[in-house]
Amino acid sequence: MSADEDSVPASPDSLFDEPLISPASLTAPPIPGLFFSPSLLLPIELADRVFTFCSERYFKRPGVNQVMLFGEEMIPAPLLDLLSALSPFLRPALPHGVHELLFPAAPTMARQAIVNLYNPGEGISSHVDLLGRYADGIVGVSLGSACVMHFTRTSSTMGEEQTADVFLPERSVIVLSGEARYKWAHGIERRFEDVVNGENASVVSVPRGLRISVTFRWLLPGADVVGEHEP
Numbered sequence: 757m758s759a760d761e762d763s764v765p766a767s768p769d770s771l772f773d774e775p776l777i778s779p780a781s782l783t784a785p786p787i788p789g790l791f792f793s794p795s796l797l798l799p800i801e802l803a804d805r806v807f808t809f810c811s812e813r814y815f816k817r818p819g820v821n822q823v824m825l826f827g828e829e830m831i832p833a834p835l836l837d838l839l840s841a842l843s844p845f846l847r848p849a850l851p852h853g854v855h856e857l858l859f860p861a862a863p864t865m866a867r868q869a870i871v872n873l874y875n876p877g878e879g880i881s882s883h884v885d886l887l888g889r890y891a892d893g894i895v896g897v898s899l900g901s902a903c904v905m906h907f908t909r910t911s912s913t914m915g916e917e918q919t920a921d922v923f924l925p926e927r928s929v930i931v932l933s934g935e936a937r938y939k940w941a942h943g944i945e946r947r948f949e950d951v952v953n954g955e956n957a958s959v960v961s962v963p964r965g966l967r968i969s970v971t972f973r974w975l976l977p978g979a980d981v982v983g984e985h986e987p
């Protein structure tokens with residue numbers, strides 16, 4: 757707090773005028789190329805199967821919280837099943853061109869699947885997925901727990917920073933393409949609970965549980981050098 761702020765007399769109400777955390781939206785923010793619907797949830801059985809598979813296959817060892825799989829031949833059957841299910845699942849929710857970007861009849865690039873594990877209190881720093889490594893068209897699935905994803909426009913023209921927070925329930929799917937992929941950074945705050953807009957103008961706090969995300973991206977040609985815990 758600055759000296760100036762210190763000298764402003766506080767009234768009890770003023771504590772609530774500017775909440776430290778502004779509540780996240782339940783619906784997609786108006787970011788071109790971002791597609792998300794809170795009511796579009798994967799079937800429970802599929803989500804449970806993928807969550808259990810990832811927990812047991814990748815996250816038994818303490819300290820491991822990220823796995824990257826390069827190329828469909830390296831992506832195991834449960835994750836390929838998820839990918840196959842995502843195509844018809846997302847078709848009604850996406851413009852034709854964006855659906856084609858994610859699920860082309862004849863792919864020209866290799867797929868990458870990245871699986872991230874988050875304990876309550878953990879997150880991922882704000883980032884734009886590597887421009888030199890991944891192409892356009894990213895699809896992310898939330899499993900096991902919800903979280904709020906924070907978006908920041910990277911090249912705001914003079915003036916205020918543009919941000920948006922969206923609540924991603926478990927079993928939801930988010931698609932980043934075009935401007936949402938290239939001009940906005942995304943991240944997850946390191947928190948134990950998220951603050952979300954509820955019904956009838958209420959604000960609710962949603963505790964985080966163990967979350968696993970599965971993200972599918974396209975590898976740019978030649979971008980097959982593997983790094984450690986990259987975005």
Ligand SMILES: O=C(O)CCC(=O)C(=O)O
Nearest residue numbers: 870872885896969971987
């Ligand atoms: O966990 C998520 O939903 C986001 C992961 C992510 O942004 C990344 O791995 O690049």
Ligand SMILES: [Fe+2]
Nearest residue numbers: 884885942987
């Ligand atoms: Fe990312």
